[in-house]
Amino acid sequence: MAGFLKRLVPKRFRKTELIIPVVRMHGAIMAGGSQFRPALNLASYAPLLDKAFGMKEAPVVAITLNSPGGSPVQSRMIYNRIRQLAEEKNKKVLIFVEDVAASGGYMIALAGDEIIADPTSIVGSIGVVSGGFGFPEMLKKIGVERRVYTAGQNKAILDPFQPEKEGDIEYLKSLQLEIHNVFIDMVKLRRGSKLKDDPALFSGLFWTGMRGLDLGLIDGLGDMRDVLRRRYGDKVKLQLVSGARNFVGKKLPGVDLHAQSIAASAASGLAEVAEEKALWARYGF
Template sequence: MRLPIPFAPRPPLVSVIRLQGAIGMGARGMNDAAMAAPIERAFRKGKPAAVALQINSPGGSPTQSALIAARIRRLSEEKGVPVFAFVEDVAASGGYWLATAADEIIVDANSITGSIGVISASFGLTEFIQKHGIERRVHTAGESKSFMDPFRPEKPEDVARLKALQKVIHGNFIDQVKSRRGPRLAEGADLFTGDIWVGPQAVEVGLADAVGHLVPTMKARFGDKTRFIVHGPRRSLLRRLGAEAVTGAVGAAEERAMWARFGL
């Protein structure tokens, strides 16, 4: 029987936070409220030598992306704990926003990163409802309350207003990337068009730092005896029993569409 030696130093600990799925997509999506507790535990429990983010996300809500990333940065600075992001299949759009919360970004040779842009998608159903004899009735107080109504003809002034709003959010995204990646970004590269890069390409343009994987990279940095603890959100009883299957059907379809944009 081996007895523990009092006051013997323990091997370094790396706390792993899994950031998986679309961001802010209703009950199914990743959001700041759901991730707050596991992120806090990752930084506070066991005096970690580092926090590793396992990211696999096609993006989603810019606000929730910003809130999660800001929480990670706040705790990293408060605790003096470095953060490493490891991209799996994809860290695009809001998923890449999350990756910028790390001090270093490591990708797989096949990882998709980037998509630094803003998108808004909808449908125009005006002719459909007319064909089926459906009358659209809208009453508002405030001329902009029916902004971009998919059941009414598209208005040029609505499109112009939407693009103006997107420009502000896009500017915030660009500021985030520049503030976190700074001089590592390749000079002259147009990185903010919404384009994507694969594996080593992302390293070449400065959106990532290296190609590698979580366990070997962390062991190379902190030693072969490095320990790992994974932190993630706890699922509710209803979710464990599948009771959210019906209410989450629309969100699931939207999330599948987001993954499909990257061939996944």
């Protein structure tokens, strides 16, 4: 009723309050996710982005980002969706880094027209990493023989239960190099002449927000509320764009609550937690 009555009042007499949508992206970037631990991926966040960019009166969409990285594919998909919506809706995008925007997290940050971080945030890590474990000696000790049958000589490439092969490692590195080059091209496209000519820039190193500003990886230091109030006035109102709720009432970005059973979600969630903790640990979190 209040909204209906407000629309009856001529615009010149209404309170000049500017609402800016805020999308909060948090966590490791990976496909899938569960009811217990929604992942940062396009499927989860597309509805939130559509909703935020659909707010016609807002001149800008603010995104708070806190991610140590993860899937390069999902990172690029989120990046592309943000840029597509920004162009379609003619809106500026401001990315505000919280603790970390590294690796795939920084790739997403590149979608911002401006990237703003805290002086103590971690940014960068422009590189590609793959990791795993090898168990061939353990199998020998416990008396287990590994048997693999393939059609295709490279079908069992990088099998963790077999000794490493030089050819397998070279092939993996060639894939990493291709992905790394895509990442570098994205950084150069979005940051352009702002980037400093530093040999360490694309080495995979990461830096604080202060150093990231010097290198041209970000545009400024500060926090979202202060920055938006300085630019749009004290009457600016930040509206968090949120999704559905899970079975315990916790808000989720965009997860189908009936997609998996609770037991399956819990089991897969344990693996996801371990993977996410390993990603955060690289940056001291």
